[in-house]
Amino acid sequence: MVVPVPDQDPAVPVPDPGTTSEAFPETRARAATGEGPVEAGFPIGYVGVRWSGARAATGGGIRLTGADGVRGPWQPLTGTGCPDGGDGGALLFSADGASGYELRAPDGAVDLRSLAVDTTRGPLREVAVPRDTTRVRGVAYLTRAAWGADEKLRFRSDGKEISPQTYHPFQTVTVHHTATKNGDADPAATVRALYHVHAVTNDWGDIGYHYLVDEGGRIYEGRYSGEGATPAHDDDGKLVTGFHVLSHNPGNLGIALIGNLVKQGPTAAARTALTDLIRSVVRMHGVDPEAKVTYVNPTTGRKREVHEISGHRDYMATECPGEVMYGELAALRKAVASG
Incomplete structure (x- = not known):
């Protein structure tokens, strides 16, 4: 919430007195379909993976590419995460600053989709946060x-x-x-x-x-x-x-x-x-x-x-x-x- 201040340009609002301004990084994201490989163009915090068909992640895998361009070992996509739907599964995998990744679809999975996300290193934006x-x-x-x-x-x-x-x-x-x-x-x-x-x-x-x-x-x-x-x-x-x-x-x-x-x-x-x-x-x-x-x-x-x-x-x-x-x-x- 913002309130106008007398004699101030109305196009430049100021924070409500009950709030304080805090800076948060803009979220950067890159969506992809299929197994890849995918290069995000920014350090990746998480890879969201979603698919239709089989619910379990059996046979699925991910390998990350480090900032130095070296591909790491394959890691299993474990469990079913917390899917909302009756068909398919979803997971959020920690990427720890990787530059890219490659996926291996779970057995029986179709429509494999992924999203590389960075929520910590993007340009800062100001948000009015309650003081109390x-x-x-x-x-x-x-x-x-x-x-x-x-x-x-x-x-x-x-x-x-x-x-x-x-x-x-x-x-x-x-x-x-x-x-x-x-x-x-x-x-x-x-x-x-x-x-x-x-x-x-x-x-x-x-x-x-x-x-x-x-x-x-x-x-x-x-x-x-x-x-x-x-x-x-x-x-x-x-x-x-x-x-x-x-x-x-x-x-x-x-x-x-x-x-x-x-x-x-x-x-x-x-x-x-x-x-x-x-x-x-x-x-x-x-x-x-x-x-x-x-x-x-x-x-x-x-x-x-x-x-x-x-x-x-x-x-x-x-x-x-x-x-x-x-x-x-x-x-x-x-x-x-x-x-």
């Missing part, structure tokens, strides 16, 4: 501005919003993992990369999750929901529709833990933040976190018997939210209920 800590029902979180969301990605070149917000009564919570690297030194950069892949490559026009939680316990606002006081909701308390579970998105709040939770659980800080966040949500909506419910898609009538707090794999065949995290969901429900 922002909270949702007592739980601190980073606004979209605070993690550097480029709101232009929500719009097409003609100015039309790609996915205008729709809202429905809250029904349930779904837990995800991003299937990205653990020990992430710059999780905000990872959130920006996920945002770009979701908004541009997937053509969703936004990040698919309502919230994300990093290993340090920081909570990130996800899907844009308007200018209301409560993230993910409109002023009537209805939930903005995200893009995180195929055919079961309206009324379903998605929270993604940043990292790969197939072989390890979340950090203590992430677990605490996730518990506090979900507790604030279920209290806001007056639901029992340990209940079993019938999710009903309000637009299609499609039904699914799930827990009030479920994992992505409760809706479809996917590795998400990771084997270890999925095993912790019963304890998570109890922790939310007991607080």
